[in-house]
Amino acid sequence: MAFFKNQFSNVVEWEEFRDDMIFWKWSNREIKKGSKLIIRSGQDAIFVNNGKIEGIFQEDGEYNIDSEIIPFLSTLKGFKFGFNSGMRVEVLFVNTKEFTVKWGTQNPILIPAPQLPGGMPIRANGTFNFKVNDYVRLIDKIAGMKDSYLVDDIKIRITSVLDQLLMKWISKEGKNMFNLQANAYEIAKGIREDLDMEVMDNGMTITGFQVMSFNYPQEIQDMITKTASHEMIGNLQKYQQVSMTDAMASGKSHGGGTASDMAGMMMGMNIANEMMKNMNANQNQASGGGNSNAPQGGSKPNFCPNCGAKNEGANFCSNCGQKLG
Template sequence: MGLMNWLGGELVDIIEWTQTDDSTMAYRFPRYRNEIKFGAKLTVREGQVAILVNLGQLADVFTPGIYELKTENLPVLSSLQHWQHGFESPFKAEVYFFNTTDFLSLKWGTKQAITLTDQTVGLIRLRAFGSYTIRIADAAVFFRKLVGTDGNFEIDEVSEHLSQALVARFSEQLASEAFSISTLASKYSELASSVTKATATEFAAYGLEIGQLYIENISLPEKVQQVLDDKTGLTILGDDLGAYTQMQAAKGMESGGSGSDMASAGVGMALGMQMAREMTQENDPVIPQLPKTYYLMVNGQRVGPLALNTVQDMLLNHDINSETMCWKKGMKEWMALEMMSEFETNAIPPPFSPSSQR
């Protein structure tokens, strides 16, 4: 190999990164012991940032553009390596490229159900999942916190941690908001916005920024969902228990051998819901009826109030008779006992006298 070929193989004069995939977040240019030629061209494309690193220490940062690597545009590296004015020798430095475009369709989801208090049904367990996008907002911070000496940093190396952070903040935000499962679907955008704000500081600590957060579904336990579906069926049928029972029986017949089991389950569910509805229904309060009371005129004196059975006992004992005047609430005037239907004065035997034995 000639001298010129040897020099050409050792000195790097063009530095660039042509990305071939959408999963790489950071890439170290493969210099491998080769020195960078003074005046080499550094090409940083749109959606990229480049950083020069000297002996593990971050030096100069380059945004999109084409640069000729000389002392005037390498102020930090010149200072670190103590270059004098007019320095034109080859130098050693590591060049890292960072992909600053959006990383799309990253998944998040709850591995365990979240226990919350619903306004309608009380304690309930929910699961949720969705997707999100992120991008590198500060390449220097991202390099210090995550990349280090990794020459090919992939999104998979950090996405699991980011998803866990999203789930934690999602659970906190959901617990802090008063919600009802009946209206939860209409709150997806509002909830996603609050979770995005809650994670902003945590993501920024890694030099990252969350773009969009999507909540695709918040699901209820299967049994709770079945109860809600049945309640919806009852509402459509106008709370007709008979119609609902027939509907469940028909479903059971369609399913073949398990028809009777499904029909029984449907009837049991319907009866249970009917009983629950009756137990929780707000009925008018029952006002107890007070016993009727009576007033009598006995020997020119008003006597009372007296209960019905008391007046009857007085009749049987002949303390009063059928002509005794009586009044009760609702009557316009006094009248004789024999004129009042509740007293059967004709069924009362006359007083006993010895002459009746003859």
């Protein structure tokens, strides 16, 4: 029975393909005469013998191993299939696509800040991209010891050093702790370069790293939002007035009954009147302020409008008799 079994051809292909699998190894089986190799789109097939690469095949399609593959293998060109024999060669299938992985800090990162002795607790999230680019290193460091390798394995490797890299690049050159999003591109660029060095020895490269957002503690975010709203108003002297008005409008300022509600209404009206007075005063200043010699509230003019004689507060001009009051 074994005699006939050894003559049966087999198919060498990626049997357990998954989108999140970086490589998969076809091993511990004989390649027999008449066997076929199937390479699908987005895959490379690497023939390995005793840890050494014999040949790399990148074009997708179906191949006869003994006539189309063996003649091109580096040290196995002289191999001849015997009638009942086979050849033990490992075939490593590699996913050639660029992988995109989401990341996020599991715990807040304490970024040193002069204003906060314990540091500023910040969370961040985004994505990074990577792909295999060096088969020799991949086999030497990983594939020589593993039968498969998943994207999650790389994600664990990346996230284990990501907190330290975020601290490094956020703190570098005194970045504004309250406006990190403005420096997100520069921070991400520095982290990508460091991560590329981290995975280079494993035969991979980081092709992209993005920071989608930085998240502050809620009380810090509330402070930033309120400060921004006051800046938009343009008059920081009205901080208390605006805060009181916001509280009343949102219902967060509750009274103890009709009397307190009326007091609140009166306070709101007073604030509104005060703001209108200030607006009118600003408009008058912008328009030039008016004639300083004009009568103010019934007072007598300093000079007679008829003859120009100086007036000392009399109702009639002492020079021409013009009525002044």
